[in-house]
Every structure is written in structure tokens, then in C-alpha cells.
Amino acid sequence: MESTEIIKNAGLKITPQRKVVYEVMMELRHAAIDEIIKCVQSKDNEITISTIYRILDSFCKANLLSFVFHHEVGKSYYDITVTEHHHIFEGESILDYMDEGLTELIRQYLKEKNFASVDISRIQVQITINNLKLNSKK
Amino acid sequence: MESTEIIKNAGLKITPQRKVVYEVMMELRHAAIDEIIKCVQSKDNEITISTIYRILDSFCKANLLSFVFHHEVGKSYYDITVTEHHHIFEGESILDYMDEGLTELIRQYLKEKNFASVDISRIQVQITINNLKLNSKK
DNA sequence: GTGTCTGCAAAGAATTTGCAAAGAC
């Protein structure tokens, strides 16, 4: 889907600035504010920092972006993935890790422990790894 | 163990300011910087903000404190618990959730999936809940 | 046309730094 569509569907008006910001996020997937600013301004350096802040803010409120805190690096990253998912931290970078099976496993486990009557709205696993050598075998 | 001991064992020198900060953290368990400052200065208002920042920083480096980002509230909390553990977010508050069984379950699960050859250094689950009604039964 | 969004410049908040005096060991 195209950025224009996505922004419109989220109930926001289309502006060139919003399109640039969204497209940058589609490229970067995860990025801290300083990277986003650099990247946006490299595409259109008329867009000011305050505008970028405001746009990111409105995107978060409209649920177009989410937020991850990178534990090791100590700063927050915007994330283009808004559906429930997990994260892998490796050095400075963040990878999305989509795994409903894992979420369900944890949910079941918790239900059988002390959480039977608790309304769990979100489960997020943060996996910190040292060297990335993901096996290709499923 | 007493705060003096703990600070010394971490390889830091004892100062009255460090003792106050550590004792405040023993009380608060989890707290954002503004709460810590307020609480420290209520015990000794000669301790300046810059000192508090420096102390928290040195405590983190010495592994006396850890750091949690509260997703819902959007700010970071210092945490007196440094051993591997999980977190429960409920409204504005953070609860520690120690559960080695859960960690091990996830570790096993990941090992059997794509992570066989990956060196996982840390697994942290963040559970966001709506109403806290923890069952007392084990 | 109406209401929202942007750029600008300035304000405000949060955090860090340099330095001299005080303190820990």
C-alpha cells in the first residue's frame, strides 16, 4: 500500500511533509529521532525539526507508528510495525520478531500460573543477542 | 545487606550522597528520575540535581541499578533489581516479575526455532495488564 | 471557505560539563 493511502486511512490529512516522513519510516523500519530527522531532511531540507516532531507525534497517536526502547543503547526508536510483535536487540540495531506462537505460549503459561484472572493486554519479549547467526532452517 | 556494603562491593566509594540515593532506591524499587530527585532532596536538600544524575549514572555502570522503559507512560525508570527479571506494567506503575521458569520456557522455545546457534544474552518479557487482580494461589 | 498544518524563532525542559573546594581512603 502506498504512503498516501496509509496516512489517509489513519484519518490524517495528506501533506508532502507527512508523506516524506512516512516514506522514510518505511525505509528505516526502526529509527531513533536523530536518524529520522537526518533522513527526512536529506530528502527535503525545507522540513523543519519541529514539524518532524509534530508529525511523528501525530503518527503515533494515529497508530501508524509505535515506539521501542532499546535497552542497551538507552534510547527510543520509532517502529513502523504496529501490530503486536517482539524485538531482537543486537548491538545498536533492532529487529522485529513476529512470532504469534511465542506470544501464545507465554499467554498460556501465565494463565496457568498466577495470572488466571488478569486481563493481559500486551506481551512483548525483548531478546538481546550477541552475534546474529540466525539459522535458516525453520 | 546495608547500603554502605552494597556500594562498596560494587567498587564505588562511600559518600553520604550515594548512600541517600541508594537508600531511596531501596525504598522506591522503581522510580523515574523526577521522583528520585524529589525523594532524595526531601531527605537531604543539599544534594544537587547534577550530583543525583552523576550518582545514578555511576550506579548503572557499576550494575547497582538497571533501567526499564515504561512503554505506556513513555519514560524510563531506574530499577533496583539488576538480576534478570520481567516486568508487569499496570497504568503508571511497574512491578517486577521474577520467573525463571518463564525465561527458561522461552529460551527452550527459541532454541527449537531459528535461534539454535544464537547467543542469547538476555530475555525480558514485558506484560501490560489492565487491572491487577493477581491470583494468590500458586 | 474553514480548519488544520507548517516554518520560524523563541521558550522551556532535561541533562551535562568545567572548575574549585571538600571529602574518602
Next chain:
DNA sequence: GTCTTTGCAAATTCTTTGCAGACAC
């Protein structure tokens, strides 16, 4: 006595705000 830590004040960095003009619909 030596090296580290603290308080102070100022600097820096990060983020938000108010306003007038521009733009989306």
C-alpha cells in the same frame, strides 16, 4: 597526600510552543 566526588553555575542538547501565513479538502 592523592585521587575522586560534590556543588555551583553555565552551557548544551532536546523538545515544545505561539503565531502568522500556507495548504488540504
